[in-house]
Amino acid sequence: WYSYEFAKKHPDWEQLISSAEPYGKIHPLYGNGTTFCVNSPWRNWAFRLIKETMKTGVDGIFLDGPVVFSDCCYCQYCEEKFKKTYGENLPEKEDWQNFLWKDFIEFRRDSLAEFLRDAQKAMKEINSEGVIFLNAGGWQPSGWRVARDIEKMQDYQDFNGAEEFFHPKAEKSILATSMMAKYLTAGMKPAVVFNHYAMGSWHYIPLMPLEIKLALAQIIANRANPWICVFDPLAKNIGEKEPVAEVLGFAEENEEYYLKTSSLAKVAVHFSRQTSTYYLSQYTSLYKDLGTGKEEGLVLDQGTGKLVVDWERRKSINESLLHHSYIGCYLSLIRSHTLFDIILDKNLTSEKLKEYEVLVLPNSACLSENQRKAIKEFVRKGGKLFASFETGFYDEKGNLLEDKEWKEFLGIEEIEDLFPPMVGENYMTATEEFAGFPKSQLIERPIQTLKVRAKKSTRTPLFYLKPLPKIYMSLQGVSASPALLISKYGKGKVVYSPSLLEAFYGEYRIESTSQLITQIVKMLSLEEIIKMDAPSAVEIEVYEQKDSSRYIIHLINATGDMQRPIKEIIPVRNIKISLKVKQARKIYQLNNKETIPFVHEKERIEFVIPELKLYEVVVVEI
Secondary structure (H helix, E strand, O other), rough: OOOOOHHHOHHHHHOEEEEOEHHHHHHHHOOEEEEEOOOOHHHHHHHHHHHHHHHOOOEEEEOOOOOOOOOOOHHHHHHHHHHHHOOOOOOOOOOOOHHHHHHHHHHHHHHHHHHHHHHHHHHHHHHHEEEEEEEEEOOOOOHHHHHHOOHHHHHHOOOOOEEEOOOOOOOOOOHHHHHHHEEEEEEEEEEEEEEEEEEOEEEEEOOOHHHHHHHHHHHHHOOOOOEOOOOOOOOOOOOOOOOHHHHHHHHHHHHOOOOEEEEEOOOEEEEOOHHHHHHHOOOOOHHHHOOOOEEEOOOEEEOOOEOOOHHHHHHHHHHHHHHHHHHHHHHHHHHHHOOOOEEOHOOOOOHHHOOOOEEEEEOOOOHHHHHHHHHHHHOOOOOEEEEEEEOOOOOOOOOOOOOHHHHHHHEEEEEHHHHOOOOOOOOEOOOOOEEOOOOOEEOOOOOOOOEEEOOOEEEOOEEEOOOOOOOOOOOOEEEEEEEOEEEEEEEEEEEEEOOHHHHHHHOOOHHHHHHHHHHOOOHHHHOEEEEOOOOOOOOEEEEHHHHHHHEEEEEEEEEEEEEEOOOOOOOEEEEEEEEEEEOOOEEEEEEOOEEEEEEEEEEEEEEEEEEEEOOEEEEEOO
């Protein structure tokens, strides 16, 4: 952010939108200010400032920005650099059918990464041991709009960091901070989650203490570093320091239990930056206005049915679907107490996948040829795959593929079309007892659903009912289209859902959908490392400290008073835990250092946590 007065002295430094107007003029930053381009001479001014700052003796530099804003940058320096790199002029507008537009997206990301690279170089010229990191963005699919990508940036920074702030009225999950922390730790660098104590945009009033404590506990339990911003310069507000001191004081006192840990998870969930950047579904009916499906005063909101035709809006629809897919998958697995890691695009290699038993691809639509080969090899050698909707139907740049072998790998003989999207009154049914559903049980059908035919020898335990165009109509019977395909490939197994199951749960929170997701993952897993009998609002994360011969179990209780900000956490008592381990010497809680009795049976130990308030760490010495 820079003032307009300063920008007037350097008019060629500003980021320009496609109309050649300064971004800050059309979209004032924080209501009053503008932004500069990473390819302009401003970069050299910034590097000099970094050097001068390092000369004062500070340990490093945190860059809260810069970013390349949406519809930017069309300044003379970007024009020249793009022409030199790609031999063409900058594309005039957003057009996902134009290869040049996709080059422009990559150009923006490369430009930001190169700025960070050169900033790091400038910093290290003064202090070779110094650190530098950027507010580089999180898991959200819209990150491409500001050119943020930790996979692109992490080579030039010492931490992967992103914001996860609380805001009243925002429809955020209680697990939002947990999700951000787990995503950032998927990178190659230490992770830090930027948090603040403020009541949203009321920066001089502290957030409810339990919200602060819960966020910090979720961060450290997921192996990320906490970072909290305080806006009150005089610390006049009561209660702003105590929750921070309590959680971080506990972590400091027990620091040895947080270091050199390794994940025990055998399930990997793919969060794809390729897909979030380039995915634009081929199915045009996906872009119809469907309304909310809400019924009020004898009126049902089913939208206009009109087709959205502009590229920006279509891209936003795809981002929203992917956004809810990630949330739905994350919430389902956390709430079922399933251990899992998030993996990124660069992790889809044969070597990395050896660490896992189950790979979950929640509509990972855009995959490279090498990634698809690695996934098939993983399954052929005994791995288990759970994929949904258009997974692998496009290459890494979003170009539609005609890969019949990949579709056969998923168990598909033919894709006919998309079922008419509709909110409500469409169903699938179990044609056999499956995933806890009895035969003939009706299950809510996700809105976005492909009509496919399964190849021979593929198990199909669920089928869609024939679609209904309106609510309150009689059911028309079971269709010929399977709702789940289960097939073998080599020594492994593939489960494919033609529906956007994860997005449906992420948006509508219908429990039967979550049950289906979690039971499929459990079915594919060889044996649960840890089992816990506790409410779904209790998160569990488990790590191993091999050097110290012990397991570290983190328990975070988000069982609150049903609204946010949370005023009260409801304690959970007598939590039964079963851990797969050949032997154990001692089990104890870090909060009170009390020893926990346990029983050992068939290479598992069982014990009970008497009470969990908000956060506890249990140590199992082996």
